[in-house]
Amino acid sequence: MSHPKQGTSALAFGAIGVVFGDIGTSPLYTLRECLKAAGGVSQTNVFGVVSLILWSILVVVTFKYVCFVMRADSGGEGGILTLATLSSRAAPRHLRSVLLVVGVFGAAMFYGDSMITPAVSVVSAVEGLSLVSRSLTHWIVPVSLAILICLFAIQRFGTGLVGKLFAPVMVTWFLILAALGVLHVVQHPTVLEAALPSYAFNFVADNPKTAFVVLGSVFLALTGGEALYADMGHFGKKPIRLVWLALVLPSLVINYFGQAALVLSEPSAAQQPFFMSAPGWALIPLVALAAGATVIASQAVISGAFSMTNQAVQLGLLPRLSVVHTSTQALGQVFVPFVNRSLCLAVILLVLLFRSSGSLASAYGIAVASTMLLTTVLMFVIARTSWCWSRRKALGIIGPLAMVDVLFVSSNARKVVEGGWFPLLAGTVLFTVLMTWHHGRAILIAHIKKENPPLRVVLRSLLHGSDRPTRVEGTAVFPTSVVGVTPTAFMHNLKHNRVLHDTNIFIAGTTEAMPFVDGPDKAIVESLGRGCFGVRVRHGWMEVPDLPAALRLVEGRIPCWHYDVADTSFFLARDSIRAQGGTSVVTSCREKLFAFLARNTAHAAEYYSLPASRVVELGGQINLSLRKASEPR
Known part of the structure; x- marks a missing residue:
């Protein structure tokens, strides 16, 4: 393990401040975007949407990532490049190059997601200023940019320090999520019926075309699932699983149901269900807390990008880059200055280009959905070759997960024209760079051996x-x-x-x-x-x-x-x-x-x-x- 000197409780506390920010801030915009895609507020839509959100989180994040994918680690490290390495160990020789391409493409798409997450998270939080006062609306973009620049500026101090600073904020955030949810669920307890999977199935069966579109927005509740696995080397699987099951999952579910209860009683709240779920006196503190939480949301993918870059350099997929170890106790905690600068510039460009969380949400999802699908493909190879699962067992467990991933990728594909082209373009460029360096380096080594x-x-x-x-x-x-x-x-x-x-x-x-x-x-x-x-x-x-x-x-x-x-x-x-x-x-x-x-x-x-x-x-x-x-x- 990369963190032998720290106890589970200390690592769990640090993980709250780094790993769960992305998925933890999804309630800011997920239900709002889902109801827009569903065509408005009705009991059928609200129950169907919140049921889809619940069961998607349980299946994709809890079962697939927390319980299943995290089993596939290499010395405690995670990420799709880890999966590519593990899957190629026992795979037939003719499949190894294919698995490399799959892993590299997934990594490139993860980088694309790393550009979108900070932008959409921070902007969605700062947009709460428009509810405080209309005169503050024109400050949303400048304030968002200032927050993001400060975030990237502190990365050189490492995720250990960042986690200690952010963990208290995120603990408060998740407790507030739960409290706001309970506040409205208690007033309208019938919303809990949506926990039955039948509401999700009926919503899809009765409105298949609408449901297909809605799935692209439901996926917003899952972004951050891949970051849980990518950041596993920073904190370990046990602390991450503990925090997810004990704090993060319950808080998220309760808050989504609370928002659903609110919009059923006040349909006008669907424009900003998260912020309008708070009492008027708490709006300004909630906006401030949300801004802090979304900064932490960005941290999850930034840390994952640093870890993945270091892996790529050592695996010969990228040229030498300056890599700084930021902790003597946890070797997996690294800082890559070039990646930090590049992500910062890309995020600034995205905020200036799209200017609102609604527009950014249209660009969000396709890259990380692709990475999740490729993760499932690699897990199938690992299950068959390394874990010696029978074909029937592997297909029985991983097949349904792959079908879910395909649905999410297909639904998010319609976002390409609306803005999804940006992370796809960025991912394609990075894929070209990674494969060109890998191929060129192999030829260079062959040249040296010959000459x-x-x-x-x-x-x-x-x-x-x-x-x-x-x-x-x-x-x-x-x-x-x-x-x-x-x-x-x-x-x-x-x-x-x-x-x-x-x-x-x-x-x-x-x-x-x-x-x-x-x-x-x-x-x-x-x-x-x-x-x-x-x-x-x-x-x-x-x-x-x-x-x-x-x-x-x-x-x-x-x-x-x-x-x-x-x-x-x-x-x-x-x-x-x-x-x-x-x-x-x-x-x-x-x-x-x-x-x-x-x-x-x-x-x-x-x-x-x-x-x-x-x-x-x-x-x-x-x-x-x-x-x-x-x-x-």
């Missing part, structure tokens, strides 16, 4: 040949991405300087199919003769490589040597990637994109935590082609 000779052959020639290089004092460290192949920096150093240090360490990092690697097998040392050693460091896909730490780890395994930073030089290759230009426009664009990504990757010295004064960079140029074998030259 650079085996390390043992080169060392044998240098150490035993007639033309031996001059030996100099000190330690030279040559990081390499390909085990057993001569590092490019080593070849450049020999070519230009013709020297060999007393101690030469060729260190290669490999990413294992687990989030964290500990123990004596983390680093393996191999003697290559006469002061030359190969070191293979194994790290998980949630770790950030730290070369000085790896060298300290092997101090006792290299004879007569200890790590002294003042006596050590790190030789890095800084090769320039040049796109050769494909015969097709698509290939040419992908080559240029890969070259651009390679130029803008995080500096290796910073990424590997190397002392800048001890780094020597030696560069060259690599002509790279992403041309397919079937494409003519």
Whole structure:
């Protein structure tokens, strides 16, 4: 686990402040949008809609995610990339590339959702100002932008601090949700009849076309379910399950039924059922609390985006990015500055473009619904291959979940023209980036293996040949991405300087199919003769490589040597990637994109935590082609 030093209660308290904000603020707009889609207020519509909301939450969030999907973790980590990794372990070789594409596409769609959630959540809360005074309406967008900018500004302090600050607010929020719900349910207890699933079934059977449209709005109550799983590495499955079942689920259900009771007694309240469920004297405090809660709603997907980015870098789906661990106790808590800046700019653009929560809600859902469907597909593969479920059992349990997901994806598809194009476009762009880097990196590694000779052959020639290089004092460290192949920096150093240090360490990092690697097998040392050693460091896909730490780890395994930073030089290759230009426009664009990504990757010295004064960079140029074998030259 990534958080061994913290108890369940402390983690549960922190989880309230980070994980449940997205789904916890859905009552701000869900019932309002559902009744709009249903065509207005009537007892049939209200009972049918609130019954659909209840059973969707129970089936999709409680059963699918909290009880089922969270079983599929890797060292405590969650997220769709975790599922892709787990499913590919035991899957047939011919399916692995397909599963990779599924996982990458799901991750790209999650990023698209990460852009929409902060915008729609905060704007929906600030819109409560219009009920306080009409003169405040024109302040909705500026205030929303100010809140969002402040949110992204505090991300560098980490989710641990953010959770401690936000948890008291969210506890208050959920208690207020429950209190407002009870206030109106007590006055109109007949609304509790809608808890019967027959009302949902009858609503769908009597009005199939209307119900299909309404499902797109009902889905708003489920957004945040995927974030529960993506944030699992931050807090653990047990604390998340505990908080969901004991606090969040009851509060949400009671509030939805309370809003339903209100609109049945006062149909005009359907314009803003959440805010109008509060007494007049409590409106301003409720708007302020809602604004705070929606900031926290944004935190859930932002934290998930950081975790997923770190996974993508370690899995070779993204170039090196600066990743900051914000907690010494919880290794899963990370901050990625580039992602933080990019999300901030995207959210600002969305608020300026759509300007209201109603318009943003039209763009909301299609991306995360797609991710949820792909999650179900990957869970089927895991159940069949890793858990050894029979086909009948897997289809019997996962098949109905897939049918529900397909319904939600289909219903949300109609939102594409209304604004759903934005997260789809963003997700498609990110998918292209992820797959281009993955494909280009594989070709680059193949190029290095082809052009650079085996390390043992080169060392044998240098150490035993007639033309031996001059030996100099000190330690030279040559990081390499390909085990057993001569590092490019080593070849450049020999070519230009013709020297060999007393101690030469060729260190290669490999990413294992687990989030964290500990123990004596983390680093393996191999003697290559006469002061030359190969070191293979194994790290998980949630770790950030730290070369000085790896060298300290092997101090006792290299004879007569200890790590002294003042006596050590790190030789890095800084090769320039040049796109050769494909015969097709698509290939040419992908080559240029890969070259651009390679130029803008995080500096290796910073990424590997190397002392800048001890780094020597030696560069060259690599002509790279992403041309397919079937494409003519």
